[in-house]
Amino acid sequence: MPQSVRPYDLVIVGASFAGLVAARTAAMRGLDVAVLEAKPEAGHRVATTGILVKEAAEEIDIPHTLTRRVHGVRLYAPSRRHIDLFAPGYFFLTTDTANVLRWLAAEAMRAGAKILYRARFEGADRVDGVFRFRGLNIAARYILGADGARSAVARAFGLGTNRKFLTGLEVEFEGLAGADPRFLHCFLDSKLAPGYLGWVAPGPVVSQAGLAVGPGRRPDLKAFLAATESIFGYSNARPVERRSGRIPAGGLVHPWSAEGVMLVGDAAGQVSPATGGGIKLAFELGRRAAQVISDHLQDLGPPPARAMAADVPAFGAKKLMRFGLDLAPPNWTIDAALAVPPMRWLAQQVYFHRRNPGGVSFAEFEAKLRSEPLAGYPTASPGA
Ligand SMILES: Cc1cc2nc3c(=O)[nH]c(=O)nc-3n(C[C@H](O)[C@H](O)[C@H](O)COP(=O)(O)OP(=O)(O)OC[C@H]3O[C@@H](n4cnc5c(N)ncnc54)[C@H](O)[C@@H]3O)c2cc1C
Structure with a gap:
């Protein structure tokens, strides 16, 4: 040179x-x-799945058309029973x-x-x-x-x-009608996603379904999709693209x-x-x-x-939490724990820790959804 x-x-x-x-x-x-x-x-x-927490959305003003607001988290136990978590005024953005x-x-x-x-x-x-x-x-x-x-x-x-890494793998679907857009759908399951989670995220253009697993493990996307087919109906949607990568942990x-x-x-x-x-x-x-x-x-x-x-x-x-997650507790303990209020409180802390900016309650939010259409949401909320 x-x-x-x-x-x-x-x-x-x-x-x-x-x-x-x-x-x-x-x-x-x-x-x-x-x-x-x-x-x-x-x-x-x-x-990457590309989900932004509210704080990230506030750091950079991204054009509205490239994102979708998701207000709650639906957390599924291995039995597929779920709890819904919500913090007034908090949101995630799924992204194009x-x-x-x-x-x-x-x-x-x-x-x-x-x-x-x-x-x-x-x-x-x-x-x-x-x-x-x-x-x-x-x-x-x-x-x-x-x-x-x-x-x-x-x-x-x-x-x-x-x-030290987590390994993530997901598929984008067009037309995944079964994914209730009020929620990020998160799956605790130590057999399918030891050390982390499975997820379905309704995005502005496509929905993403995938999982990540802890160090030394391989994600089995096929098994995850088969296990959650009855909830989301992937077989009626069109898979478009895959995303995968390693996450420093x-x-x-x-x-x-x-x-x-x-x-x-x-x-x-x-x-x-x-x-x-x-x-x-x-x-x-x-x-x-x-x-x-x-x-x-x-x-x-x-x-x-x-x-x-x-x-x-x-x-x-x-890092301490990562140590606990790496232990991947047996599924029956997760099923039992998610049924009790202290665990619900703990899950709320993990997803919405210090993230309650004050806003409408989930019930008020649901009522608002019923009375006036909100961008990206069906007019009647699923299951309502
Ligand atoms: C499957 C998966 C899902 C995830 N989901 C989320 C999520 O929903 N929300 C969230 O907050 N985080 C998520 N993460 C983590 C998040 O994606 C990363 O933390 C984020 O992408 C980091 O951004 P970065 O710019 O540091 O690096 P990266 O996004 O990894 O970008 C690195 C860039 O460097 C380029 N590059 C690499 N080597 C070279 C080279 N030698 N020369 C020139 N260019 C090079 C690459 O091509 C790439 O463009 C996820 C990660 C994975 C793998």
């Missing part, structure tokens, strides 16, 4: 939730930013995930970032404070690794790597930075070990990483990792 190539201020590896939000913020703050993405476009072969990622990419470019597709990061060498990328004719003053659970940036710079990697390099999102293990949710943290910490990097490069701010340390969660309690 010629010595004269002008370095970008920041090269971000990975054009997904963390990388694209970081690129937008860094470009808006005046940095010269490029994003390297191995795939041919953002949103290609999505590997591929288009959310395309929209995030468009926003990053609109702010001034360049996205280089089919550009795989394969290592970089630092000479006189500038990184030169192997196999690519680019250079950078700073590298942000937002390249997911098996980060090549982490490996290239001897940073910590994720070692061991907490933060160490170290997550070196001189001129930092990891963010799944690459840094910034995923709740208990719930497997990572998009909210990818949004929040992707944006924060771009802020501290731009402060450092342009405004004599402290080293980015030091500035960021206070914002990165330690996941103490969630």
Whole structure:
């Protein structure tokens, strides 16, 4: 590579939730930013269910047409008895995930970032404070690794790597009429989904049905679909696409930075070990990483990792919960537990912990549904 190539201020590896939000913020703050993405476009072969918790939805204003609000959680025991959980005013957003990622990419470019597709990061060498990328004719003053659970940036710079994973697999269905759209349908079943859950999520375009399993196990999607066919009627719907991937479940990697390099999102293990949710943290910490990097490069701010340390969660309690979930208690104990009020309370805490912003009760919500149509909901609620 010629010595004269002008370095970008920041090269971000990975054009997904963390990388694209970081690129937008860094470009808006005046940095010269490029994003390297191995795939041919953002949103290609999505590997996530893409459900946003309310806090994630509040972090980034995503176009309404790309999401669907879901207000409650229907939690099924292995016997298929269920309880309905709801917190007034709280919601989840299911998403048209591929288009959310395309929209995030468009926003990053609109702010001034360049996205280089089919550009795989394969290592970089630092000479006189500038990184030169192997196999690519680019250079950078700073590298942000937002390249997911098996980060090549982490490996290239001897940073910590994720070692413990959940494995998720799901199928998208068109026309899945049996999925009551008031709920995310979650299945506790230690035989089908040991260490995690099965789920059916009614999305804005398709519905997704799948499961994830704990470390060292393989998800059996066929068995899950067969076991829940009578509830949802998959055989009357059209399967469109599959999504699968590995979810870091061991907490933060160490170290997550070196001189001129930092990891963010799944690459840094910034995923709740208990719930497997990572998009909210990818949004929040992707944006924060771009802020501290731009402060450092342009405004004599402290080293980015030091500035960021206070914002990165330690996941103490969630790691403990992961330990409990890995034990995968026998199904009969889950059946028995879900029948008693303390367990219902506990489930409510897990899904809606400190998430009761105050709003209508479930009964009021149901009454509202009956009296006035709400976008995405049938006029009479199923089973009503
Ligand atoms: C099956 C499944 C379901 C999930 N469901 C949810 C959910 O409903 N809600 C939730 O909050 N979280 C969910 N998660 C977790 C969530 O998807 C992740 O936490 C989130 O995607 C992390 O975003 P990220 O930007 O850090 O990394 P990723 O989304 O993994 O993106 C990494 C990007 O880097 C690119 N890349 C990788 N290597 C290179 C390289 N060498 N060079 C260039 N580019 C590279 C990849 O192509 C990819 O585009 C789920 C995960 C899985 C696997």
